[in-house]
Amino acid sequence: xxxxDDRDRTLVRERVRxxxxxxxxxxxxxxxxxxxxxxxLQNGLYIQRLAPMLRISIPYGLISATQLRRLARIARxxxxxxxxxxxRQNVQFxxxxxxxxxxxxxxxxxxxxxxxxxxxxxxRNITTDEFAGVAPDEVEDPRPWCELVRQxxxxxxxxxxxPRKFKIAISGSEQDRAAIQVHDVGLELYRNAAGEVRIRVxxxxxxxxxxxxxxxIREHLEPRHLRTYLDAILRxxxxxxxxxxxxxxxxxxVVKAWxxxxxxxxxxxxxxxxxxxxxxxxxxxxxxxxxxxxxxEYRDPEPNTEAEIQAQTGADRAFARxxxxxVRPHRVPGYAAVTLSLKPVGVPxxxxxxxxxxxxxxLAETFSLGQAxxxxxxxxxxxxxRRADLYRLWRELKTLGFATPTIGTLGDIICCPGGxxxxxxxxxxxxIAEAIQREFDDLDYLYDLGDLSLxxxxxxxxxxxxxxxxxxxxxxxxxxxxxxxxxIGGAAGSDATLGQVLGPSFYAPEVPRVIGRILETYxxxxxxxxxxxxxxxxxxxxxxxxxxxxxxx
Amino acid sequence: xxxxxxSSGLVEDDWRRLAPEEQDFGGQRILVPLDTWLTHREALLExxxxxxxxxxxxxxxxxxxxxxxxxxGCIAIHFPAFTDGRGFSCARLLRERxxxxxxxxxxxxxxxDQLHYLWRCGFxxxxxxxxxxxxxxxxxxxxxxASYQSAxxxxxxx
Ligand code: SF4
Numbered sequence: 264x265x266x267x268d269d270r271d272r273t274l275v276r277e278r279v280r281x282x283x284x285x286x287x288x289x290x291x292x293x294x295x296x297x298x299x300x301x302x303x304l305q306n307g308l309y310i311q312r313l314a315p316m317l318r319i320s321i322p323y324g325l326i327s328a329t330q331l332r333r334l335a336r337i338a339r340x341x342x343x344x345x346x347x348x349x350x351r352q353n354v355q356f357x358x359x360x361x362x363x364x365x366x367x368x369x370x371x372x373x374x375x376x377x378x379x380x381x382x383x384x385x386x387r388n389i390t391t392d393e394f395a396g397v398a399p400d401e402v403e404d405p406r407p408w409c410e411l412v413r414q415x416x417x418x419x420x421x422x423x424x425x426p427r428k429f430k431i432a433i434s435g436s437e438q439d440r441a442a443i444q445v446h447d448v449g450l451e452l453y454r455n456a457a458g459e460v461r462i463r464v465x466x467x468x469x470x471x472x473x474x475x476x477x478x479x480i481r482e483h484l485e486p487r488h489l490r491t492y493l494d495a496i497l498r499x500x501x502x503x504x505x506x507x508x509x510x511x512x513x514x515x516x517v518v519k520a521w522x523x524x525x526x527x528x529x530x531x532x533x534x535x536x537x538x539x540x541x542x543x544x545x546x547x548x549x550x551x552x553x554x555x556x557x558x559x560e561y562r563d564p565e566p567n568t569e570a571e572i573q574a575q576t577g578a579d580r581a582f583a584r585x586x587x588x589x590v591r592p593h594r595v596p597g598y599a600a601v602t603l604s605l606k607p608v609g610v611p612x613x614x615x616x617x618x619x620x621x622x623x624x625x626l627a628e629t630f631s632l633g634q635a636x637x638x639x640x641x642x643x644x645x646x647x648x649r650r651a652d653l654y655r656l657w658r659e660l661k662t663l664g665f666a667t668p669t670i671g672t673l674g675d676i677i678c679c680p681g682g683x684x685x686x687x688x689x690x691x692x693x694x695i696a697e698a699i700q701r702e703f704d705d706l707d708y709l710y711d712l713g714d715l716s717l718x719x720x721x722x723x724x725x726x727x728x729x730x731x732x733x734x735x736x737x738x739x740x741x742x743x744x745x746x747x748x749x750x751i752g753g754a755a756g757s758d759a760t761l762g763q764v765l766g767p768s769f770y771a772p773e774v775p776r777v778i779g780r781i782l783e784t785y786x787x788x789x790x791x792x793x794x795x796x797x798x799x800x801x802x803x804x805x806x807x808x809x810x811x812x813x814x815x816x
Numbered sequence: 817x818x819x820x821x822x823s824s825g826l827v828e829d830d831w832r833r834l835a836p837e838e839q840d841f842g843g844q845r846i847l848v849p850l851d852t853w854l855t856h857r858e859a860l861l862e863x864x865x866x867x868x869x870x871x872x873x874x875x876x877x878x879x880x881x882x883x884x885x886x887x888x889g890c891i892a893i894h895f896p897a898f899t900d901g902r903g904f905s906c907a908r909l910l911r912e913r914x915x916x917x918x919x920x921x922x923x924x925x926x927x928x929d930q931l932h933y934l935w936r937c938g939f940x941x942x943x944x945x946x947x948x949x950x951x952x953x954x955x956x957x958x959x960x961x962a963s964y965q966s967a968x969x970x971x972x973x974x
Pocket of ligand 1: 688
């Protein structure tokens with residue numbers, strides 16, 4: 264894991280001091296609401312429907328046990344005893360007091376955390392694969408690259424007042440688990456025929472009002488040019504992105520207006536001036552970043568582990584289910600990556616209490632080298648668990664309520680905070696997620712349905728990534744009433760696809776029944792071994808639509 | 817009358833800024849809108865070099881004056897709103913691409929909280945609204961003592 268050096272510590276400390284000053288000037292009336300807004304947003308502070316909301320950065324999702332304990336402490340002392348993990352690998356507190364934010368930031372700085380650029384029209388937290396460093400299909404560990412880009416983006420003097428927010432995701436494996444095609448910039452690390460790392464640069468992806476998939480503007484960027492090339496992209500965006508209409512201000516609109524080719528040409532021209540300049544990445548720097556993410560000392564597998572696991576699964580069906588859904592292979596024999604489900608029925612997806620955070624910290628220390636990862640599915644991952652410990656870990660997780668064996672199934676819903684918390688919402692989203700979880704709580708049915716993602720957003724801003732859910736639900740407002748539009752066929756990852764709307768929207772109480780009809784349709788027409796998304800791709804929306812809107816006989 | 821923060825401290829502005837349509841070119845030192853310069857370049861060239869300056873908006877193309885930069889005693893980039901960050905890029909282009917070394921001013925709607933980034937992008941003079949104290953301005957200007965990336969100041973330090 265990356266550890267702060269003197270410069271990092273200095274900058275974070277100076278940021279706390281700066282923000283304390285800004286807060287004081289605001290409270291003293293020296294800064295107006297309009298002036299304070301962009302400043303506080305760049306420190307992750309929203310003024311929400313009910314209270315301020317503070318979003319804290321978890322750089323590319325990596326968090327240590329010490330940091331988890333500090334979040335627990337903050338939840339307890341400054342909030343109502345819980346925290347919320349978001350779809351962007353960050354964590355949010357929903358009830359802090361404005362006056363206390365600088366104190367919270369100071370508490371965070373002590374454990375090498377901050378809220379820098381977690382909101383506002385600037386480059387946001389860099390996101391990546393939650394299985395980085397341990398995935399068997401990885402070609403290049405994205406974490407050193409994430410840290411490199413994080414530092415480049417942090418306090419970048421030229422790009423703090425962009426037309427709109429700017430999100431970058433990095434993937435280094437065959438399967439894209441970082442959804443790089445729905446980010447403003449997506450970076451795919453791969454190796455060329457000579458085995459050298461190259462970067463494929465996607466630009467202009469994004470969800471929201473105008474969902475779009477990113478397009479490749481450079482096939483094989485050499486690593487040393489990464490920063491100067493990003494500078495060129497951002498400069499083009501900063502200068503030519505639209506500022507007259509907030510809904511048309513993302514980079515995707517420029518890419519669309521000019522066409523990807525022309526956009527690439529303009530970037531290229533700009534880059535010619537920046538290339539090989541002082542921001543060129545040196546081998547030494549790369550080595551420095553890589554040195555934080557070297558493989559830990561893994562222990563050799565014990566000879567009878569697999570036999571034991573077999574016996575345990577035979578004796579305990581629940582354990583077997585959990586192994587199947589929540590445990591993934593690790594590139595090192597004898598190890599596994601375990602997903603902790605933060606989605607037990609009845610709890611808003613991504614919410615955890617202070618006590619739970621502490622328990623997770625303890626477990627991370629016992630079972631996973633003292634670290635955890637936050638996933639964009641709003642779960643947590645222990646990336647380095649010995650297979651010999653799986654049964655013991657499972658029992659602990661079960662007691663804590665984090666062993667719901669539904670990862671990747673319909674039960675693993677992604678859901679934004681929605682109308683219960685968010686002032687931008689058109690409709691509530693959490694109660695919808697809960698109603699669906701309750702309606703479909705039969706594990707055998709969930710397993711029979713197999714891999715199926717269901718994503719819910721409370722408005723067009725699409726924080727719940729509804730466009731790329733196999734089933735997507737969007738809260739809409741019709742003359743002051745909450746309705747839900749349903750779409751199917753979306754997918755994130757290497758074969759990213761945007762879903763298609765089924766038809767007229769529904770009242771909240773109708774949603775579970777509608778989902779039921781979509782599932783019935785799938786079960787009826789699927790070919791053997793065909794996943795939900797494969798069926799959608801084969802038959803399109805028509806058969807689903809027909810049954811969903813069929814009049815009761 | 818807005819005050820000007822220079823490295824020498826807070827000073828009275830000694831440049832007269834011409835409005836967009838204004839054609840009275842009198843005065844010791846005048847700051848001419850970019851468009852006026854482009855239209856009246858011949859006439860304005862007769863002025864003593866260094867006694868003329870240009871002001872432009874962040875969305876204007878600085879390459880239009882790239883070849884004349886040596887004549888200007890001052891260039892001011894106007895921020896229509898402090899949230900409009902185009903001026904930051906414009907400043908770096910003037911400094912790094914076109915090699916402008918005279919005074920580079922940030923004018924218009926800027927917050928003291930932006931001074932540090934403005935300075936890093938190459939500005940060395942800042943128009944300050946009356947309500948901002950010198951203390952606040954200096955504090956903001958020196959908000960950070962380190963940086964992660966090279967912009968104008970870091971490149972100069974080399
Ligand atoms: S999708 Fe809309 S309602 Fe949900 S969190 Fe984002 S802005 Fe709020």
